[in-house]
């Protein structure tokens with residue numbers, strides 16, 4: 001859990017200010033704001049089509065916003081050159097629904113892949129084997145190192161994908177629907193794992209989910225994306241007991 005003293009402007013690791021994005025007449029983001037503090041788990045919830053994916057695509061540079069600013073570790077990424085951007089991006093890990101494993105590679109090779117691409121991030125100069133094993137151990141899958149993705153269950157695949165993200169020791173992890181498509185028990189295991197990872201690596205996480213249970217368990221704060229803006233931000237307890245009908249709609253089971 002995040003300590004209250006972390007909520008200060010000095011501890012913002014990611015900040016979105018006044019973000020606008022439209023497609024023709026479809027105004028998807030209409031002055032959206034977000035602050036992610038060091039060490040916290042911020043859950044973003046929004047109805048289907050509310051713009052969660054558009055927001056996250058703007059964050060990772062897959063889509064350009066019409067206006068607004070996005071700062072990572074206090075650097076406005078809309079103003080950085082490519083080289084500076086690459087350095088900063090190495091601090092951000094992603095776990096997207098589409099971040100599939102390479103089917104033709106073993107688990108080990110899947111994990112070696114990002115290490116080769118970001119060799120400068122190997123600060124401790126540990127050998128590849130040590131890093132791969134450590135990352136797999138942190139998701140409880142050291143024994144699966146020589147398996148092929150086809151031999152893994154859905155939950156195991158997601159664990160390996162998380163290990164592949166962790167191997168670069170990101171400061172921020174963006175999760176897009178981390179429990180979607182999993183049965184409730186496996187979903188719970190992934191949530192526990194996300195908590196363990198947060199404790200061990202002291203990462204800050206932005207988590208997009210429809211899963212109210214996941215939001216309840218993992219969030220320090222929840223942000224509701226409604227009508228293109230950050231309509232409400234608060235703890236699960238505060239939001240789930242709100243009398244506002246737009247907020248209530250998210251929490252009735």
Ligand SMILES: Nc1ncnc2c1ncn2[C@@H]1O[C@H](COP(=O)(O)OP(=O)(O)OP(=O)(O)O)[C@@H](O)[C@H]1O
Nearest residue numbers: 023026028046047048049050051052053054055210
């Ligand atoms: N490349 C694009 N071109 C045109 N419209 C787009 C594009 N990408 C997204 N949109 C529109 O932006 C809106 C928000 O879409 P987005 O995928 O961000 O929703 P979402 O909140 O992630 O939904 P879901 O929970 O179903 O994944 C939708 O109306 C969608 O049609």
